[in-house]
Amino acid sequence: MSIKISGAPCCWGVDDSQNPYLPPWQRVLNEASQAGYKGIELGPYGYIPMNIEKVQVELSKNDLTIIAGTIFDDLVSKSNLENLLHQVDNICSLITKMPSPPREKGQKFRTPYLVIIDWGHDERDYDAGHPESAVRLSEREWDNMMAHIRALAVRAWDKYRVRSVIHPHAGGYIEFEDEIEKLLEDIPYEIAGLCLDTGHLYYSKMDPIKWLQKCADRLDYIHFKDINLDIYKQVMEEHIRFFDACAKGVMCPIGQGIIDYDSIHKLLKEIDYHGYITIEQERDPRNSDTSLRDVKQSVDYLKSVGY
Numbered sequence: 001m002s003i004k005i006s007g008a009p010c011c012w013g014v015d016d017s018q019n020p021y022l023p024p025w026q027r028v029l030n031e032a033s034q035a036g037y038k039g040i041e042l043g044p045y046g047y048i049p050m051n052i053e054k055v056q057v058e059l060s061k062n063d064l065t066i067i068a069g070t071i072f073d074d075l076v077s078k079s080n081l082e083n084l085l086h087q088v089d090n091i092c093s094l095i096t097k098m099p100s101p102p103r104e105k106g107q108k109f110r111t112p113y114l115v116i117i118d119w120g121h122d123e124r125d126y127d128a129g130h131p132e133s134a135v136r137l138s139e140r141e142w143d144n145m146m147a148h149i150r151a152l153a154v155r156a157w158d159k160y161r162v163r164s165v166i167h168p169h170a171g172g173y174i175e176f177e178d179e180i181e182k183l184l185e186d187i188p189y190e191i192a193g194l195c196l197d198t199g200h201l202y203y204s205k206m207d208p209i210k211w212l213q214k215c216a217d218r219l220d221y222i223h224f225k226d227i228n229l230d231i232y233k234q235v236m237e238e239h240i241r242f243f244d245a246c247a248k249g250v251m252c253p254i255g256q257g258i259i260d261y262d263s264i265h266k267l268l269k270e271i272d273y274h275g276y277i278t279i280e281q282e283r284d285p286r287n288s289d290t291s292l293r294d295v296k297q298s299v300d301y302l303k304s305v306g307y
Contacts, residue, residue: 002104002105002106002107002274003104003220003268003273003274003275003276003277003307004038004101004104004275004277005037005038005276005277005278005279005299005303005307006037006039006040006042006067006276006278007035007036007037007040007041007043007278007279007295008031008037008040008041008223008278008279008280009025009028009034009041009043009047009048010043010046010282011279011280011281011282011283011291011294011295012028012256012278012283012285012287012291013282013283013284013286013288013291014043014044014047014285015044015046015072015243015282016030016044016243017043017045017046017047018046019285021284021285021286022285023049023285023288023291024048024125025048025049025058026058028040028043029058029059029061029062029064029085029184030061030062030294031291031292031295032062032064033062033064034292034296035292035295035296035299036073036299037064037247037299038063038064038065038101039064039066039067039068039101039111039145039276040064040065040066040067041066041067041068041070041115041213041266041278042068042069042070042091042094042095043070044070044072045069045070045072045073045087045090045091048228050090050093050094052094052097052098052297053261054075055094055098056097056098056099058181059098059099060099063266064099064187065098065099065100065101065111066098066099066100066111066112067101067111067112067113067276067278068094068095068111068112068113068114068165068221068278069090069091069092069094069095069112069113069114069115070091070114070115070116070117070232071084071087071091071114071115071116071117071152072117072119073117073118073119073120073123073197074118074120075116075117075118075133075145075148075149075172075173075174076121076137076141076144076145076148076173077144078094080148081148081151084148084151084152085151085152085155086251086261087158088114088155089155089159091114092114092156092159092160092162093160094166095114095128095162096112096160096161096162098112100112100133101276102131104274104275104276105115105274106272106274106275107274107275107276108193108220108274109163109193109220109299110163110278111275111276113162113163113164113165113195113220113221114152114153114156114162114163114164114165115158115164115165115167115195115221115275116149116152116153116164116165116166116167116173116192117152117166117167117169117174118145118169118170118172118173118174119172120172121171121172121173121222123135123243124171124172124173124175125171125241126205126240126241126291127171128170128171128175128204128242128245128246129170129203129204129205129235129236130236130244131175131176131177131178131204131205134175134181135181136173136175136178138144140178142173142186143184143306145173145174146183146186146187147192149164149166149174149187149192149298150187150191150192150238150273152164152172153187153191153192154191158227163192163193163220164191164193165192165193165194165195165201165220165221166183166187166192166193167194167195167196167197167223168180168183168194168197168200168201168204169197169200170200170203170242171241171242171243175200175204176204176205176206177205177206178262179260181217182212184215184218185222185277189217189218190262192220193218194215194218194219194220194221195220195221195222195223196212196215196219196222196223197222197223197224197225197280198209198212198222198223198224198225198226198259198264199223199224199225199226199227199251199280200223200225202227202258202259203227203232203242203250206260207253208264209260209263209264212249212264212267212268212269212271213271216271216273219271219273220275221275221276221278222273222276222277222278223277223279223280224254224261224277224278224279224280224298224302225251225254225276225279225280225282225296226251226252226253226254226255226256226257226259226261226281227250227251227252227257227258227259227267228249228250228252228256228257228258229258231245231248231249231250232250232258234248235248243282246282246284247283247284247287249283251281251282251283252281252294253281253294253295253297253298253301254279254297254298254302255297255298255301255302255305256297256301256305261301261302261305261307262305263306265306279295279298279299279302279305281294281295289302
């Protein structure tokens with residue numbers, strides 16, 4: 001099993017590039033390097049500037065490569081398609097010119113990836129983690145979203161040779177068991193793979209081990225996070241947005257929460273997973289002064305159990 005651990009700006013509270021409290025991107029890259037990472041995701045569109053030379057300098061200074069870029073936006077609305085395609089071009093133009101890590105032996109597709117996430121719907125954000133009450137898309141709206149995902153993935157691959165991976169995300173329209181199963185029916189693996197996230201699966205009432213196993217043949221990339229069970233039980237009783245739950249500390253350093261990473265390690269050996277795993281711990285960016293400490297704890301824990 002050849003696995004490399006990488007990081008993401010969301011561990012510093014970077015999920016919305018317009019949030020006024022975000023730490024400087026240069027600091028995030030520096031602290032990611034201090035934590036021991038050799039690779040990091042780009043983060044939300046617009047956070048790290050679309051300036052190739054400037055970003056290359058900082059990556060080189062911190063001995064980092066780019067593992068993935070992310071589209072984190074409304075995938076449903078027809079009126080948003082041109083904006084999404086524009087993001088594909090900008091993100092892929094940048095990440096394909098950045099230092100990239102070597103392809104691991106057995107890795108299905110080389111990095112950097114384009115992570116595609118549906119986001120931006122209040123009616124779903126407040127029902128994150130609640131499959132029993134969350135509204136679902138109509139058949140027509142779902143088909144629109146699938147068509148948009150196919151268009152983005154084809155553009156990324158045909159124009160830039162960047163592999164797209166779809167990330168089911170708490171608070172979006174691809175979150176719950178029925179939606180992931182329908183996604184797998186509607187988007188063939190030739191078009192796009194999966195990026196499963198252990199924390200989002202648990203948050204949304206799914207067993208991460210079961211779903212990693214079930215989707216093994218579609219799995220190109222994995223996100224790791226952990227959940228504080230006491231805070232999780234509390235926020236499940238509240239009418240609360242997903243990132244507001246994160247600001248309360250529902251996500252914690254890996255090894256300090258409810259998710260069983262020993263068993264996940266055994267499973268990844270069984271399914272012969274090779275490639276990259278990115279640690280995430282969403283938080284309020286106003287608490288990013290503890291990010292380096294928490295990220296280091298997560299990295300150290302994973303290494304201690306054999307990753």
